[in-house]
Amino acid sequence: MDIITNIDEMQQRCLAARAQGKRLAFVPTMGYLHEGHLSLLRAARDAGDILVLSIFVNPTQFGVGEDFDSYPRDLDRDAEMACSVGTDWLFAPRASAMYPKGYATWVDVEGLTGNLCGASRPGHFRGVTTVVCKLFGIVQPHVAFFGQKDFQQLAVIRRMSADLNLPVEVRGLPIVREADGLAMSSRNVNLSPAQRRQALALFAGIRLAAAQVAAGERDSRRVLAAVRERIQQEPEATVDYIQICHDETLTDLETIDRHALLLLAVRVGTTRLIDNHHLGEEIPES
Numbered sequence: 001m002d003i004i005t006n007i008d009e010m011q012q013r014c015l016a017a018r019a020q021g022k023r024l025a026f027v028p029t030m031g032y033l034h035e036g037h038l039s040l041l042r043a044a045r046d047a048g049d050i051l052v053l054s055i056f057v058n059p060t061q062f063g064v065g066e067d068f069d070s071y072p073r074d075l076d077r078d079a080e081m082a083c084s085v086g087t088d089w090l091f092a093p094r095a096s097a098m099y100p101k102g103y104a105t106w107v108d109v110e111g112l113t114g115n116l117c118g119a120s121r122p123g124h125f126r127g128v129t130t131v132v133c134k135l136f137g138i139v140q141p142h143v144a145f146f147g148q149k150d151f152q153q154l155a156v157i158r159r160m161s162a163d164l165n166l167p168v169e170v171r172g173l174p175i176v177r178e179a180d181g182l183a184m185s186s187r188n189v190n191l192s193p194a195q196r197r198q199a200l201a202l203f204a205g206i207r208l209a210a211a212q213v214a215a216g217e218r219d220s221r222r223v224l225a226a227v228r229e230r231i232q233q234e235p236e237a238t239v240d241y242i243q244i245c246h247d248e249t250l251t252d253l254e255t256i257d258r259h260a261l262l263l264l265a266v267r268v269g270t271t272r273l274i275d276n277h278h279l280g281e282e283i284p285e286s
């Protein structure tokens with residue numbers, strides 16, 4: 001596996017590989033890899049001839065007072081893990097090269113970014129779409145893999161790729177969880193042992209909602225109230241949002257139907273965790 005930090009070198013390698021008829025599969029991340037990332041890398045490994053992983057903690061998607069500085073980083077550990085699943089090229093550019101003096105171009109997806117994380121983290125998705133667009137321009141992948149854990153991010157990137165006619169196939173893969181149900185996240189390492197236990201409330205809330213829907217409940221408000229109550233039992237948990245949305249438009253749904261997606265963002269201590277679950281999957285075909 002080669003580690004490349006230079007943007008031009010990365011682009012030249014990718015263009016040369018493309019010219020040789022090689023298929024490029026790409027997994028963009030912020031590093032501090034875990035099994036969720038590895039699931040994307042394994043799928044990407046099978047989808048192309050050359051597997052490119054990027055690791056870049058993108059400053060423009062963090063707001064003022066957010067955790068850019070405390071975001072976990074360990075490139076040596078990441079390189080070992082990436083190599084173990086067959087990554088060919090690890091691209092780790094510097095922020096000063098991605099956003100040099102005079103940088104002035106932004107990609108902004110409207111509509112889909114107005115709700116959920118877009119509402120609670122102003123400017124976040126503008127940073128995400130800008131960096132993913134730049135990474136697509138550098139790597140020029142045939143196929144790129146993203147996790148459904150960041151469901152709204154995946155929807156926004158699909159929209160951007162379609163709207164800008166980017167020649168990239170965007171694929172989304174299921175959430176990978178710890179054995180006890182906590183969705184894997186690089187940020188989990190910042191939880192104290194007590195907070196780690198409290199973080200299970202997100203999955204407990206999801207299970208509660210799924211059980212209610214399985215028992216016939218279709219009123220979003222009642223389900224949301226039950227989930228909120230469960231999460232608020234934890235002393236260090238602060239709800240950012242708990243919503244039930246349509247899985248394509250990401251607008252709120254009053255009545256739970258086959259499109260219903262439960263999405264949560266909860267701060268446990270100072271660590272912001274997100275999770276989601278497709279409640280509609282439990283609803284039998286009528």
Ligand code: AMP
Nearest residue numbers: 029030031036146147149150175176184
């Ligand atoms: P991040 O490094 O957190 O920006 O994530 C990089 C990619 O990995 C994104 O597409 C995430 O959606 C995906 N990802 C993160 N956590 C998980 C998980 N637990 N299961 C599946 N995919 C994940």
